[in-house]
Amino acid sequence: MVKRADKEQSQVKRATRAAYGVTLAHLADEGLPVVAVDADLTGSTTTKKFAQASPDYADRLFNCGIAEQNMVDVAAGLAATGHIAFTGSFAVFGTGRAYDQIRNTVCYSNLNVKIAPTHAGISVGPDGGSHQMLEDISLMRGLPGMKVLVPADYAAAEAALKLAAYTPGPVYVRMGRASVPAVYADGVELEMGRAYVLREGSDCTIVACGVMVEQALSAAATLAEQGISAEVIDAFCVKPLDVDTIAASVAKTGCAVTVEEHSVFGGLGSAVAETLAATHPAPVEFVGMRDRFGKSGEFAELLEYFDMGVPAIVEAVKRVKARVAIC
Missing domain, CATH: 3.40.50.970 (Thiamin diphosphate (ThDP)-binding fold, Pyr/PP domains)
Structure with missing residues (x-):
């Protein structure tokens, strides 16, 4: 750890x-x-x-x-x-x-x-x-x-x-x-090809990268107050992706939400979906930019405007859990 x-x-x-x-x-x-x-x-x-x-x-x-x-x-x-x-x-x-x-x-x-x-x-x-x-x-x-x-x-x-x-x-x-x-303590040493479980949970896996890791952790705290246990993984290394850590987490929780400050096409979400398709097929929801360019504004404003902040992550977790229930 x-x-x-x-x-x-x-x-x-x-x-x-x-x-x-x-x-x-x-x-x-x-x-x-x-x-x-x-x-x-x-x-x-x-x-x-x-x-x-x-x-x-x-x-x-x-x-x-x-x-x-x-x-x-x-x-x-x-x-x-x-x-x-x-x-x-x-x-x-x-x-x-x-x-x-x-x-x-x-x-x-x-x-x-x-x-x-x-x-x-x-x-x-x-x-x-x-x-x-x-x-x-x-x-x-x-x-x-x-x-x-x-x-x-x-x-x-x-x-x-x-x-x-x-x-x-x-x-x-x-x-x-x-x-x-800060998410990590100063002087932390990270490894190539590794993802890190920052919060353990049992109901849904949230895989995030970059500055969205802190948003994912905040969303997990909000979900915990609502009785939903979310596991949060920092996919620090998007390529090569840590297949074992992500697949093991989703095998436990049954579903995943990916969170990135990037287009939902071709980035972390795509990498996780490809991984799960090959290892442990499960419902996935994607939080990120949806086929559009950005706009001028402060970071916090833009997260809300583009549905990429904590409320969007919380809702994505609820949607994916509902899909598991239907399956």
């Missing part, structure tokens, strides 16, 4: 992106040949903090300007010379605009490049639909050889970046802009 944040720690909110630059500096301190390649967003992505941590590290941050395709190719070249190359941009640009380069330069050659953008999902907030990337997990998950990590909080982001650095080959780490409550 991984160490969870205590009540006092959980009230401290930090963005997952805030872990980026400082963690790269820690990895460099450990002797790893990490480099950062950014697309004119070193302040927003926090890769600037890596360069500021030591005069020696200043030469290991490469700013390519507003040229995301070039950024990925530069990272690929650095990886080919023995470096562990991390890219930095907003998720909408770092995956969407540079998809061809990620596919054909990084993944096709299995290079040691880590695609680690920030500002993913509707938690970007006022930046609006053009910048709210809700298809990136689907894009990255479909690439051969790409591993996909979606951390729930600052501590998990730190663990994901370290894990990416020590894992050979392409890795995608999805980070966000919004400050979110």
